[in-house]
Amino acid sequence: MTTPSDGLGAGSPAPVLDRAACVRLDDADPLRSLRDEFLLPPGTIYLDGNSLGARPTGAAERAQEVIAEEWGTGLIRSWNDAGWFDLPAKLGEKVAGIVGGGAGTTVVTDTTSINLFKVASAACRIQAADAPERSVILTQRENFPSDIYMLEGLVEQLGDGYEVRLVDDAEVAAGFPNALTDEVAVVVLTHVNYRTGRLFDMAETTAAIHAGGALAIWDLCHSAGALEVDLAGAGADMAVGCTYKFLNGGPGSPAFVWVSEALQTRFSQPLSGWWGHRQPFEMEPSYTPADGIRRYLTGTQGILSMSVAEVGLDVFGRVDMADVRAKSLALSDLFIELVDARLSHHPVEVVTPREHAARGSQVSITHPEGFAVMSALITRGIIGDYREPEVLRFGLTPLYVGYADVWDTVEALREILDDRLWDVPQHKVRGAVT
Template sequence: MTNPELSTTLDRPACERIDAEDPLRDFRDEFILPPDTIYLDGNSLGPRTKGAAERAQEVIEDEWGTGLIRSWNSAGWFDLPATLGEKVAGIVGGGAGSTVVTDTTSINLFKAASAALKMQAADSPDRRVILTQRENFPSDIYMLQGLAKQLGNGYEVRLVDDAEVTAGFPNTMTAEVALVVLTHVNYRTGRLFDMDSTTSAIHAGGALVIWDLCHSAGALEIDLAGSGADMAIGCTYKFLNGGPGSPAFIWVSEALQNRFTQPLSGWWGHAKPFEMSPDYAPAEGIRRYLTGTQGIISMSVAELGLDIFNRVDMSAVRTKSLQLSDLFIDLVESRLADHPVEIVTPREHSHRGSQVSITHPEGFAIMSALIERGIIGDYREPEVLRFGLTPLYIGFTEVWDTVEALRDILDDRTWDAPQHKVRGAVT
């Protein structure tokens, strides 16, 4: 384990002592969480940031209500995508002028993949295969399949297993591959892929790469520019705490920015949008990745989450994240050994994101029983219970309490009650 103090020999008071000395403990005050709740689902939706309601009210009452249309200039609305993009770039190692916050992750993937394939068609017209992980988040796969179908003419999506990615694509990086789209952290298992070596392997094979950072931005240190990556996308509502459905981001390397052909050529990406020209001319640099008018209220609220990271030492976040997940894994192995529980998150720090995922045949019902106790994780098919370990507001005591609650639920078969078998529209 990273810290020899954190072992299965400790008890709850020891966890409390470690929490009291945590250098990140003051960041918990930046979030508003319900009392008597342990929130372990920040890898799906981050909690409300302090001041979010007040900021939304300010935009609605003052900037919109009083400033009206003048606020596009006076309140900086027009520049918000780039303003927030600079803050995201600092979190993901993107460099100045490399990122905009806009649209959704799926839409940004469509834009990036379309542009990448067009670049490849100009340089290597016989490359028409898109590779992505079989366990990529389904929306990414769906968007790529839809794009390939739209393009026709031999374009296709091929799915690869995580082991193939980790090995550097020894069997699948053929001369047909134009583009590889990878999730940095597997949303189900929490497996982290090495960005530097994987990007190098893809480039050696003649393909471009797009990284999906939804489950890593704000959770660990990222160096997009240093890795040599081509493009990246991600959301702001998970570890970045932007709010439900808050806008996503897109990053493009400096070398490719002005080669990017916008497939959704809306007026916000125009070089001179207010000339109202009937002909599209793309803006120079990062603004060409915009499409239409932006959602100002959600963007303004999302900025609060991004601002927290201006004051966060990401190396400290990563260290605590690994310590929390080490403790979680050790406690599950030692205290739930009598039950059919399997840890599917890698033990190796270099392959682990900021979550722990375990499987059990009754995973959905167990998570339902856990949520009833005020401990909120989530469930993913098949049989996976996910626990997001967000170091800014989760401590070691909460990890202890979560595993103890799991032990009670499994020992007493609390999960077997009828109400825990009923599924809502969202699981």
């Protein structure tokens, strides 16, 4: 495996196959102190930050401050006095620094699905003006389903021959040799596959999309805060993402939307609410979009959740994303190495790519009884999650996951599989959320 001290690609150090060596790696970890920035229950190994990040230290206090002081005492004055009105843009600047967006390109608002609807609609309208013969939205077959659903809903609204077409990940990785026809107007891609953890090369893929005459929209839900992203450098057109996964914003915390400077004023977005108006407090009866990225706002923002999300974002002001990425790869190298060495006698397969350039910040493995196995693991205080079909996902958040955590997780998996501890009724009962 590669360790942070080795440097990426700096040779092939000896395998790390004992817990003591993992503890030594934790002791030498330059990001070790950041674990104190998060509050996790004692005895818990949390490997589901790719679904919901851990609670940052200070999040509860910030929520109490907003409730008791800014709302309780300041009341409506806090829209000005506490800076509530400016929060979408203020937080957007912090997100832009994490995803390589540049100043004035990002706002934090709404949900990922709603933001995708906004930018996909805007992109289609831009293409309708520039290339009216193009009416296909292309997206991954293995995209997160909500993205596909929103695109299907959009083409119903657009009518006039618009359609959604699905493309396999292998076709995307190969540079669209067949799918990117002259009918395609917009391509919507998830940067990291939510199920397998496969990472796509943003710069190369965006270049291929542009060469085919289409616009590129990226979903960054599984990459923002987990690896280095350079939207502007990659030449992307638009992007969306959430703050509740690797950015640790809290359950249901607001998402973000990014639009390149060149496209921000080409068309207004379809959900033309008053917060996106050029002069919202003039109360004009007709809509005039704001200049720049603020036009992608819609209605009144959720100030409590937005204020709490800022606590998680502020942690990233103290880290270098290159260090985060290096540790992420080292952790996933170790995880894959241990699965290969300790679970090979079971029907387990690593479905996450082994190549660094094609790997996000999770390790996904399959097992025929994946749901029950994950349930048994969670009862031990090791929390990952399950996705159909048969996929156990382990999100590796470098800010609070360590090397010994990885060792302990695979060791617990070995015991659960060796002793068939998953094969009891309690581990086969599914709740509403899996």
